[in-house]
Amino acid sequence: MDRYLDRKPKPYTPLLKDVRKKVEKISGFIKSEEARMQMYSTIVEKGNDGILIIQDGLLKFVNPTLVKMTGIAREESIGKPFTNFISPEFKKVVMERYKKRLSGKAVPRKYEIKIISKDGSHTPVEINASLIDYEGRPADMAILRNITERKKAEDEIRVRASQQAVVSELGQLALTLTNLSTLMNKAVFLVAKTLGIEYCKILELLPDKKALLLKAGVGWKKGYVGKATVDNGVKSQAGYTLRSKEPVIVEDLRSETRFHGPPLLFKHHVVSGMSVIIQGKDWPFGVLGAHTKYARKFTQDDIHFLSAVASIIASAIERKNAETKLAEEKIKMESIINTTEDGLSLYDKEGDVVKINPSLKKLFGVKKDIVGVKREEIAKNRRKFFKYKMDRTDDSLKTQNEVYKGKTLSNILIKIYSKPIRYLEGNYVPVKDGGKVVGMIASFRDVTALKNQAERITQNLIEVERQKNRWQAIFENVEEGVIIINRNLRIIQANETCELMSGYTKKEMVGKYYYEVFDCHNRLGNKYPDFNPLSKVIVSRESVPYDEHLHTSRDGLERWVGVSYTPVFDDGGEVDQLIGVIRDITAIKELERAKSEFVSLASHELRTPLTVINGYLSLLLSGDIGKIDGEVDSKSFMAATNKIYGETNRLTKLVEDLLNVSRIEEGRLKINLRKAKFTESIEEVINDFKPIAEQKNIKLEVKSEFNGRRDTVLIDRDKIKQVLVNLIDNAIKYTNDGGYIRIVSFERDGEIITEVLDTGIGIHPKVLPRVFEKFQQAPGSYLKENRGSGLGLFIVKSLVELHNGKVLVESELNKGSKFTFTLPLVADK
């Protein structure tokens, strides 16, 4: 557009004035009439202007210049009506002025007309007519100056001016008009009118880019505009224009080689035309074309004009698009703001509420319009503005200050005391303009569900974790070995107890065959695969509630195990895994064995005196002994009776021991504490044993080291005497004839310590640690034991401990044993 303004038309020089001035100048110099005539003749014959003379409406004279100008020979024009040579539109005015001039009326001498050349073309001329005397009669002489060039320049100026006007008008329209099609229609109309052509069109590139739509146009047949399309191919003018990105001028479409004219143009008999791209910001909108069915050479100025119009249209489209987008965005934003479940509020530079959305009203229970109210004021009087009480995790005003300093603050939890209570998550974002904070947007999301869910999930997780830990704790800490085995009998998981029982670590166990880790066998020594308790579960699909078998652990130790196997089924109902619970029952088995051996032993011990008693009685009754020849033999009778008596005592003591153990076991053994002199108790017991020791020729020595000091103890005398009896009885029993037994008692650290030493057979080191336990005799050894129930020392220990004392034993095989027990001394009165 600017180019048009820059290109000002050249000033037109009135040539005719120059000629006249020249003529006058020349005439000033020529004095003689003859010379003057000759001069005029030269001017007439050789001047630049055409000269003619009309008399009686007929041409009387034409000069050579005019002949040259029109191409009509003198002979062809002389004598012909002058109007024959004047363009029809000027005939009337020329005739009028000619007549008026002849009649002496004043008419403009100088004006512009067009004359007809021989080839039929019309040449613009400036005519300067005057009345002269020709051959004695008035005639009209006219000097014609070809003004074609001037006319052209003038036209150009006019065209350009009108183009400029169109461009500025369209530019104005583009800025104000909201309706794009109105602008387009106006543009095509004005372009056609300004260029003096029949057709103008705006082609819009369709989204598929394959064709262009005749969006707006003038001159086209009815029904084309808005419907007709032009192929966007290399072969169409529009397509060529889009591709070449340069304005395209077509002189003659019929002989055009760059492309073929589209049907649209041919149908309208278009010959010449030009087209330019309507270039949008990012993509070409389409093509603006101007066409005519007459041959015409469009100039660069025409192209500039068309380009200017195209760029106006393009900018209008851009503007419209931008406006539409903006409007759409605005509508979208509005609808988002109004429909979002998030509460939104906007604050201006001063912190006043500018806008709030419906959700915000709902979430906070906004009671009155808060638009225009300072946030600070709202924060200070929440109850005034909001229906619900609230708690925040932040300092509301501090948050505002931070945001107005440019910070974004998120995840502020707000508790709203509505019914039910809700939780909002607040986010505060500064609104910036060129780095300056000009406002704040606050958004609030209802996170109640999330919070509840999160809490529930957290709670569940904690619970699951707890449960897991519980199970894990149980799994790891149960006394039983717990083992998970897959259906191929491979170990999946095992607990620590399994480690202790098998000798394999948990890691080592995983993946191994169950029977590799637990070398199972039954009492008969049958092993896997002959003995396979697991397969029973897999086959029967039923659990084995309890079974006992042996297994040899890695260290070669044989153990008794009590097992239960439970199948775990997969989704298909097949046994997927087995859970084995294995309890080491070796100790129980051992106890059982010991118990059964004890029973065996006890019955043996009971039977032995009974055998003797029974035997003597039967001998007495049968008369085998006690009689000699039918008379009582008091000697043998007494001997038998003594035997019976001795065995009865033995029996009694045994029964007593058994009963005591039973009482101790059941906690029924009561002790009756009394103050007593300890040494006295010892003496009493020793006195009972003296004869027995003498019998075995055992030296029994008693030594009290109190040396007159106190030996008062709080004891149940009978029980302590039993302790001494059991210890001394054992000592005598296990000491061979001629041996030595010493009983020493002394006081140390508030305790009375009593030691019973013997020079007996001693106790095997294997048995020694368990010598005070009941039933504890080495397995399989009971057949070799000496007489005795194995209860004596258990009773000793139990009785001493009931007195808050302790028992100890030291022994060396074949050398002797030393049993020690302590009793607390009673404090001084």
Add this chain to the structure above:
Amino acid sequence: MGESTEEKIKILLIEDEKEVAELYRLKLSLDGYDVTIAENGQEGLDKTIKVDPELIFLDIKMPGMDGFEVLKELRASVKTKNTPVIILSNLDEQELIEKGLTLGANEYLIKSQFTPEGISNKIKDWLVED
């Protein structure tokens, strides 16, 4: 009962319980047997060689060598392989009875179930064939 002293049948009684041993010796002596007592297993084996008894009463529960070990030795020796051995014990577990018989005892008697006379009579059962 005992006709002539030089023809007395020799009985070995391996028994650690003195009172029991004494009882049986009393009865068996009265019945005319030549009774030798061994107080433990090893003594029993020694006296078997020394005395060459025609029948042995063997206790099971004894210090040192138990009755089964003694029995094994007796049965392993050519000299005593066929000597009647009657186990006399107050242990009455079936397991032990079976063990005794398996090891070659002719009989397993529970002491408390027999009078001295009953025991004495058993000798005749085992020696009458000779």
